Every structure is written in C-alpha cells, then in structure tokens.
Amino acid sequence: MKKKKSEETRERILEAALRVFGERGFENATMREIAKEAEVAVGAAYYYFESKDAIVMAFYERSQEEMRPRIEALLDKSRTLETRLRAIISTKFECFGPNRKLLGALSAHANPEHPLSPFSQETAAIREQDLSFFERAVVESEVKLPGNIRPYLPRLLWMYQMGLILFWVYDRSEEQARTMLLYEKTLKMLVVTLKIAGVPLLRPLHRLAAELLAVVYGDS
Amino acid sequence: MKKKKSEETRERILEAALRVFGERGFENATMREIAKEAEVAVGAAYYYFESKDAIVMAFYERSQEEMRPRIEALLDKSRTLETRLRAIISTKFECFGPNRKLLGALSAHANPEHPLSPFSQETAAIREQDLSFFERAVVESEVKLPGNIRPYLPRLLWMYQMGLILFWVYDRSEEQARTMLLYEKTLKMLVVTLKIAGVPLLRPLHRLAAELLAVVYGDS
DNA sequence: CTTATTAGTTGAACGTGTTCAAAATATTTA
DNA sequence: TAAATATTTTGAACACGTTCAACTAATAAG
Numbered sequence: 001m002k003k004k005k006s007e008e009t010r011e012r013i014l015e016a017a018l019r020v021f022g023e024r025g026f027e028n029a030t031m032r033e034i035a036k037e038a039e040v041a042v043g044a045a046y047y048y049f050e051s052k053d054a055i056v057m058a059f060y061e062r063s064q065e066e067m068r069p070r071i072e073a074l075l076d077k078s079r080t081l082e083t084r085l086r087a088i089i090s091t092k093f094e095c096f097g098p099n100r101k102l103l104g105a106l107s108a109h110a111n112p113e114h115p116l117s118p119f120s121q122e123t124a125a126i127r128e129q130d131l132s133f134f135e136r137a138v139v140e141s142e143v144k145l146p147g148n149i150r151p152y153l154p155r156l157l158w159m160y161q162m163g164l165i166l167f168w169v170y171d172r173s174e175e176q177a178r179t180m181l182l183y184e185k186t187l188k189m190l191v192v193t194l195k196i197a198g199v200p201l202l203r204p205l206h207r208l209a210a211e212l213l214a215v216v217y218g219d220s
Numbered sequence: 221m222k223k224k225k226s227e228e229t230r231e232r233i234l235e236a237a238l239r240v241f242g243e244r245g246f247e248n249a250t251m252r253e254i255a256k257e258a259e260v261a262v263g264a265a266y267y268y269f270e271s272k273d274a275i276v277m278a279f280y281e282r283s284q285e286e287m288r289p290r291i292e293a294l295l296d297k298s299r300t301l302e303t304r305l306r307a308i309i310s311t312k313f314e315c316f317g318p319n320r321k322l323l324g325a326l327s328a329h330a331n332p333e334h335p336l337s338p339f340s341q342e343t344a345a346i347r348e349q350d351l352s353f354f355e356r357a358v359v360e361s362e363v364k365l366p367g368n369i370r371p372y373l374p375r376l377l378w379m380y381q382m383g384l385i386l387f388w389v390y391d392r393s394e395e396q397a398r399t400m401l402l403y404e405k406t407l408k409m410l411v412v413t414l415k416i417a418g419v420p421l422l423r424p425l426h427r428l429a430a431e432l433l434a435v436v437y438g439d440s
Numbered sequence: 441c442t443t444a445t446t447a448g449t450t451g452a453a454c455g456t457g458t459t460c461a462a463a464a465t466a467t468t469t470a
Numbered sequence: 471t472a473a474a475t476a477t478t479t480t481g482a483a484c485a486c487g488t489t490c491a492a493c494t495a496a497t498a499a500g
Contacts, residue, residue: 005466006478031457041480043460052457167436178435185432192424199421204412212405215398216387225496226448251487261450263490268448272487 010048013038014062017045017055018099026056059099067095071133084137086187131158144198148210152217160190230268233258234282237265237275241322246276279319287315291353306407351378364418368430372437380410 016038020029031052035042049055071091075084135154145153167179196202236258240249251272255262269275291311355374365373387399416422 009478030455032455042458043481044479046458047478181435182432185428185435189425189428189432192428196421201416201419201421205409208405208409208412212402212409215401215405229448250485252485262488263451264449266488 006048009038009040009044013040013045013048014055014058018059021056022099026052063095067091070095075133075137131155143194145194146197146206146210149197149206149213152213155217156213160186226268229258229260229264233260233265233268234275234278238279238319238322241276242319246272246322276322279322283315287311290315295353295357351375363414365414366417366426366430369426369433372433375437376433380406 013034017029017034020034020037023029024033029052031042031045034055035045038045045055049058074091131154137157138150138153143150143153167182173179233254237249237254240254240257243249244253249272251262251265254275255265258265265275269278294311351374357377358370358373363370363373387402393399
C-alpha cells in the first residue's frame, strides 16, 4: 500500500467530479451525482473537500503541479522574452485544454473576494508562483525599460496572460482560432512596444506609467 | 391613481431588495427576506421578477434610465475627448455610488454567458446604448487616428471604462482614492497616446493593432 | 347586475449545496 | 488481545432559489 487509502478516495472523488463537470458543466453538476460517481456518500465528498468550489481549487493546484516542471524546462531552453512568454502561456493552453469548458463555468469569478478568483487571498500561493515564471522571463532577458517601470513588468505580463486566458475560455471559434490570432498579434505588439519604449518621444508616457503602476500595485 | 397598483408593488419589491442587498450583500440576501421586507409572498417576487438575478437586472436598467439624460446633457456641453470621457465615466461613479458594494457582489460575473454579465446577450441593449455615448464622444472630437483603427475606438474606450469600473468596484481604499488616481493617470496617458499615435515611429504598431482589433471584434 | 376572463397573490413543495450527529472502520495504547 | 482513540463514512436534515396549482381580486363582456 504505497498511497494511504484516504488519498485514493480523495483522488477518486476529484476524478469523478471532473468527469461530471465535463458532462454537465459546473453549475448543473450536483454533489449527489459526483458522490454517486465516486461511489461514496455525499458527506464523504465534504469530508475531503470543503465545498463544490474547493474541488475546483484542488484541480487548479494539481494542474499547477503538472505544469511547473514543463514550464521550467522550457524556460531553461529559451533565451528571448518572446520565446519565454510562449513557453509559459502555451503550456497553460495545452494543460488546461481538456478542461477549457470547466474553466469557463468558473471564471465567472473575477471577484477578488471570491475564493476561486485568480486575484483572491486563497489563490495567492499559486499566483505568486506563476508570477515567478514571469520574473524569470524578464530578469533573464535583455529588456531595456526605464527603471521606474521595469519592476512592474512581470506583473503586467501576468495580467496580460490572464486576459488572454479569459478570452480563450470564452472563445467559441473553431479550435479557439481567434484566441490564437490574438495571441500572435498581441505578443508581436508587446515585443515592438518594448523595443521602442526607450525612444525620447515616449518620455512623457514613462512618468505617467510609473505613477499609474505605483497606484495599482501599491508603493512596493 | 396615476400608476397602476401592480407597478407600485413591483417598485416596492425592487426597493426592498436593494435594501436587503445593501445590508446583507447579494449572496446572503434571501428571497424570503426580500419578500417579507416588501410585505408580499415569495411567489409575488417571482411574479414580477424572473429570478434573484433579474432584480439586479432591473436595477441596472433603472440606473441606465437615470444616467442617460445626465450624460447627454454633459456631452452637449463638452468639446474635447477628455471632458467627454469624464462626462460619461464620472456620471457612472456618481450614480452607482450608493450601490457600489452591491455591484461588487455581482461583477462576479465576467462570464459572457451569464445573464448578468456586461458582455452577455441579455445586457446587449444597455451595452449598445452605452457604446453610443462613446461613439458620440469620438465622432464629435478631433481625434487623428489611422482609418483602420479609428472604427474601434469607441469600443476600446468602452472597455477602458469597464476596466476602470471593475477596479473601482473592488477598491477598498478610503473614498476609492486609488481608483481616482488611476482614473486621472490613465486618462492623461490615453490623451497623450492618441496625440502621438500618428508618429511614423509607431507605424508598425498600427498594422498589428488593426489586425488585432479585427480579430477581437470580428470583421464588422 | 352577473358572469367570464384576466391579473395578482399565496405558500407548500422540489432540488440544490451544505452540515452534522451518529455509525463504521482503522489505528494506537495498555 | 482488548480497550481506547482517531479516522473515515453515512444519510437525514437544513436553508436556499425557484416552481406551480390553487386561490383571490380586479376588470371586461353580455
């Protein structure tokens, strides 16, 4: 017995839940059906997971664990900012792919006070780790940016990613083709923008941008 | 009897609901309590409103009706893009002010398939009218912008507004001071950006931006 | 005025997520 | 091994949003 039996039960419930979510969607899936599918009583599901939402949280966490090594490996191989960003974001698309619809039923939660929101206290740990990928991508690249803006770049890129994922989640086009176009074009724009960011013409924007970022992210 | 009695009942339920939402928050407010507060049976609330969400929808609609004349009057008086934008957005802040917290409980819905989402089919009418304000603001201003980007400007500004409102809704700072700073600084950046948008240096960005917008907003 | 039709109102009942006291099972202690 | 303790499992019960058949009040038709 390598794994504790309770660990197996937990896993069985999580798998059952993802199956039912996939069939019915998050809202229409009932805890009773999930329990039935996992061959346990309703109460058992609540013994392992605090709530229906918490099951999804567990899914997030498991996904993050799966993606981390893949992303780290790709980051090791990549040199430019562009390829680094591709490494991170493409991996997300791939790993979340099978559960894209589930994500859609969830991202109903932009509310930072909602436990499932990517901006909430509860998801802080995951978010911070994710941020560290962008920190690496930036630090290990040769991006020239005013010193008062540069510290915010990782967080900006993270936000950019979140927006892209949100678009993707609700993208109804074949194979999410629209998201992919968006992905290509915005990434190119990003690169061009960073390239010309140092031009004197844009100086007045720099000060404003720095002040703006200080407001948004506190004075840290 | 100027107003039909049923109209009064509907109004009474709506007011009661907003009171209870204000006290308890949207999630914690129960239909039973709202009905009690309005001195009707639960069923009556459902006779006038399709669901708990629908009550909020009615609130949206009523707010829009209130704001329209105010915004139109301000637009008549304003000449520059900046003051026009201020007219629209400041009015929102003022009108939604008393119910800011309620909005927070709701904007949990970024999901365009959720009826209450500002991106959903159900809110299309309201959204389109709102968009028309930005169309006016743009058309009646002297903004120089490449022809392939200009058509999208109203929608971009609308999005900018939505982002600002979202930030505001979750702004926990005293008097929402952070949002106000964000408001000032982003607006200034917007103006500066539009002013220098015609510079040749930025030519490569124009093509990318136009393609990008075509992807996002279809080919309309 | 009487009757028929429509508009408004009621509250019990349904299925939901969630709780919890009790039971069953596994583990530790003596 | 036997008893005590901890872990896991159970499903009835709760409060919620919502539905709906039955009822009452208002209005229209004859």
